[in-house]
Amino acid sequence: MVRLSEKNSGIIRQFDIKRRNVKIGYYFLFLVSCIMVFIALIPIIWILLSGFKTLNEFVNESTFLPKSYDIKNFIKTWQLLKFGKYYLNSFYSVIGSVFFAVICNGLLAYDISKIKPFGSKLIFALIMWSLMIPSTTSIVPLFVNINKIGLQGTFIPLWLSMGANAFYVILYKNFFDSIPQSLVEAARLDGCSELGIFFKIILPLSASINTVVVIYAINAAWSDFLLPYLVLNNSGYETVMVRLFQFRTSIATDVDIIRAIVFSIIPPIILFGLFQKYIMEGITQTGIKG
Numbered sequence: 001m002v003r004l005s006e007k008n009s010g011i012i013r014q015f016d017i018k019r020r021n022v023k024i025g026y027y028f029l030f031l032v033s034c035i036m037v038f039i040a041l042i043p044i045i046w047i048l049l050s051g052f053k054t055l056n057e058f059v060n061e062s063t064f065l066p067k068s069y070d071i072k073n074f075i076k077t078w079q080l081l082k083f084g085k086y087y088l089n090s091f092y093s094v095i096g097s098v099f100f101a102v103i104c105n106g107l108l109a110y111d112i113s114k115i116k117p118f119g120s121k122l123i124f125a126l127i128m129w130s131l132m133i134p135s136t137t138s139i140v141p142l143f144v145n146i147n148k149i150g151l152q153g154t155f156i157p158l159w160l161s162m163g164a165n166a167f168y169v170i171l172y173k174n175f176f177d178s179i180p181q182s183l184v185e186a187a188r189l190d191g192c193s194e195l196g197i198f199f200k201i202i203l204p205l206s207a208s209i210n211t212v213v214v215i216y217a218i219n220a221a222w223s224d225f226l227l228p229y230l231v232l233n234n235s236g237y238e239t240v241m242v243r244l245f246q247f248r249t250s251i252a253t254d255v256d257i258i259r260a261i262v263f264s265i266i267p268p269i270i271l272f273g274l275f276q277k278y279i280m281e282g283i284t285q286t287g288i289k290g
Contacts, residue, residue, distance in 0.1 A: 077259040090239040097221035100163030109172030153235035175209040
């Protein structure tokens with residue numbers, strides 16, 4: 001039986017790995033993990049390789065590998081579909097979403113965790129309960145209200161929706177609970193306002209959870225489709241995901257659409273590759289379980 005080791009020494013202790021049954025179990029789990037990773041990567045690899053194929057090669061031949069790896073095909077598709085414009089639109093959506101995700105959710109979590117006004121426990125319970133409600137059930141009243149207040153065709157609804165995210169509030173609240181209340185009380189005695197305490201003390205001490213929320217918000221804003229489609233469709237401000245959906249009725253060929261998909265998945269892959277260390281550290285510190 002595999003036993004957990006002491007802190008920072010790995011899941012299996014060095015002398016345990018020498019035991020035959022432990023070694024067999026270890027290599028079996030390693031093999032299963034490799035197979036699962038390979039299965040998960042197959043669609044991404046297929047899309048990347050198919051992007052190098054010509055239309056005739058993609059339609060008439062069933063080979064997995066392309067005949068050539070000419071990057072000019074990707075450049076041609078980028079220019080044909082004017083993809084740079086939609087990258088820029090997605091960038092605007094992401095920047096605003098990240099700002100509202102950190103500030104608005106952080107302020108609410110700070111209020112519940114440190115200020116604790118009357119009814120704060122009830123508010124937090126309602127926030128927890130809201131996680132059980134599918135987001136699609138609120139899309140119709142949300143869309144109606146967006147039209148009523150004249151925000152159709154702007155990025156503001158996308159930013160506000162990210163600034164009212166129950167999951168981020170819970171992450172922040174759990175982290176803020178670990179910050180000593182004495183720091184907040186000392187700042188109050190020095191005459192610091194609640195906003196000053198939040199921006200000058202709490203937020204700087206929350207670098208790890210800020211990183212996690214920023215990364216999650218970037219990924220969510222970049223990959224979101226339904227709300228951007230309802231709000232930005234035919235407005236000239238379509239994001240990458242909305243434009244991908246519109247390609248089905250455009251002059252784009254199947255290979256062009258595949259290359260567009262490649263363009264859309266590159267930023268999330270780069271993001272995870274660069275910040276996976278911080279993602280895992282934040283998950284460990286906040287107690288998130290997947």
